[in-house]
Amino acid sequence: MKLMAMGSEASVYSKGDRVVKIRKRKGYRLNEIDAPLRKSRTRMEFGIMKKCYSSGIRVPAPLKMKEEDCSIEMEKIEGIQFDSKFSTEKMKELGEMVAKMHRAGVVHGDLTTANILLTEKELVIIDFGLSEHTAKDESRATDIYLLKNALKSRHKELYEKAYDTFLDSYSGSIGKEFKGINAHLKDIEKRRRYNEDY
Amino acid sequence: MYVLGIESTAHTFGVGIVKDGEVIANERDTLKPAQGGIIPREAAAHHYRLAPMLLKAAIDKAGIKMKDIDVVGFSQGPGLIPALKVGYQVAHLISEKYGAKVVGVNHCIAHLEIARKYTGLEDPVMLYVSGGNTQVITYQGGRYLVFGETQDIGVGNLIDKIGRKMGMPFPAGPKIENMARSGRKYIKLPYSIKGMDVSFTGMETFVSRIIGREKSEDVSFSLQETIFAMLIEASERAMAYCRKDSLVITGGVAANSRLNDMGEVMCRERGAVSKRIPLEYAGDNGAMIAYTAYLMKDYRQRDLTIKPRYRTDTVEIKYR
Numbered sequence: 001m002k003l004m005a006m007g008s009e010a011s012v013y014s015k016g017d018r019v020v021k022i023r024k025r026k027g028y029r030l031n032e033i034d035a036p037l038r039k040s041r042t043r044m045e046f047g048i049m050k051k052c053y054s055s056g057i058r059v060p061a062p063l064k065m066k067e068e069d070c071s072i073e074m075e076k077i078e079g080i081q082f083d084s085k086f087s088t089e090k091m092k093e094l095g096e097m098v099a100k101m102h103r104a105g106v107v108h109g110d111l112t113t114a115n116i117l118l119t120e121k122e123l124v125i126i127d128f129g130l131s132e133h134t135a136k137d138e139s140r141a142t143d144i145y146l147l148k149n150a151l152k153s154r155h156k157e158l159y160e161k162a163y164d165t166f167l168d169s170y171s172g173s174i175g176k177e178f179k180g181i182n183a184h185l186k187d188i189e190k191r192r193r194y195n196e197d198y
Numbered sequence: 199m200y201v202l203g204i205e206s207t208a209h210t211f212g213v214g215i216v217k218d219g220e221v222i223a224n225e226r227d228t229l230k231p232a233q234g235g236i237i238p239r240e241a242a243a244h245h246y247r248l249a250p251m252l253l254k255a256a257i258d259k260a261g262i263k264m265k266d267i268d269v270v271g272f273s274q275g276p277g278l279i280p281a282l283k284v285g286y287q288v289a290h291l292i293s294e295k296y297g298a299k300v301v302g303v304n305h306c307i308a309h310l311e312i313a314r315k316y317t318g319l320e321d322p323v324m325l326y327v328s329g330g331n332t333q334v335i336t337y338q339g340g341r342y343l344v345f346g347e348t349q350d351i352g353v354g355n356l357i358d359k360i361g362r363k364m365g366m367p368f369p370a371g372p373k374i375e376n377m378a379r380s381g382r383k384y385i386k387l388p389y390s391i392k393g394m395d396v397s398f399t400g401m402e403t404f405v406s407r408i409i410g411r412e413k414s415e416d417v418s419f420s421l422q423e424t425i426f427a428m429l430i431e432a433s434e435r436a437m438a439y440c441r442k443d444s445l446v447i448t449g450g451v452a453a454n455s456r457l458n459d460m461g462e463v464m465c466r467e468r469g470a471v472s473k474r475i476p477l478e479y480a481g482d483n484g485a486m487i488a489y490t491a492y493l494m495k496d497y498r499q500r501d502l503t504i505k506p507r508y509r510t511d512t513v514e515i516k517y518r
Contacts, residue, residue, distance in 0.1 A: 008438035028460035
């Protein structure tokens, strides 16, 4: 197995035509917190990947989970991280994907452009490490808020156009539920400390 | 060149002086209420009472006269309005009387700048943890961006609230840290992190219910282990995301050695560096304001009033 990437949450290895994601023990965290957390996150992630995959959302096909070592085996995607080759044209496609994922009852929880792969023909959402099964407007809004923040910080010049395109496409796809989501989105922004706008 | 800096965002009034960017005086006094938390107007009264004495102490320590001051910096915010007003008034008074230029400083940025200076780390991710603030900040594209922060109360505030319920005086941090050392049993507590944001009010409710039913040592231990793990996880996420390889922990809660230890372990495991800053510069202090005002000495600022909700990412950084 060859190390491909070391994220904050897990290490990702290449194993033939598969990718293995392993949540390693975090030395800073008490084992009583760390072990159950890693196990439940692994189990949750695998379940969510299966749900997304079967709902037709483009994610790596989940193949095998081992609870003992908190590992997940999945299909290897040939692509690069979206943040390293970012473009606003893809934001429409992303809006539709995220809406579809939300409709399937999943929120990603760490929706940044680094967690989206760009292949020759499409976008693929990866890293469901902080995902949840939920259809709550507030959780959906948090997803969008995280993406907005990521766009603002990493793609500052294109941020406004990218976000507008995304939101147009997302609201169009999610339909009338957008009203509630948007209310929460505004609420989250207000809740941040020291927001000068209120 | 002499720059005097005044800190008065919360319960500490501090006066620092830097000479050509080097700290030569750092005087302060912190209001410690006998019971309960900080009441803003009491903090302000404390600051008004002590301002003349602390100014004099700093000037004497530096071995200069008031008229030698070229620039006077003050904490514009974020902070408590009555407390902020004191720093504002003192700074403008010094400016009028002695002709010093006034510079308004963002309190959070001052924490980061003094941390950079004393650790020698060029471009760290900063975990800034105090009573009112809990932010994960780093430099990107000409600004200090907040990557993660608390969605509700500051972590120091949480610790104080829990401490108060356990009968500890303010600030409760050192007592909780001490008790936690003899804690043996981990009580499972809610671990609440979303992306790089954390939230603490759920924790407050949960822990309030178990106080009295569980040993205070075990409560303190479990509380520290859980909330610090959340903060270190958020910091690690920011480091991975922004591809930065150093961490600084600052703010009043940075006095906690368990938190620092966890930061060091996290950094070691990912091949990064973590450095501690001298305690004198971790909590609120005047030297960090003076030093940051020194960096900003050429700024032309139109708004020199107080900014109680001053956001870190609204300040353009022109000196880096």
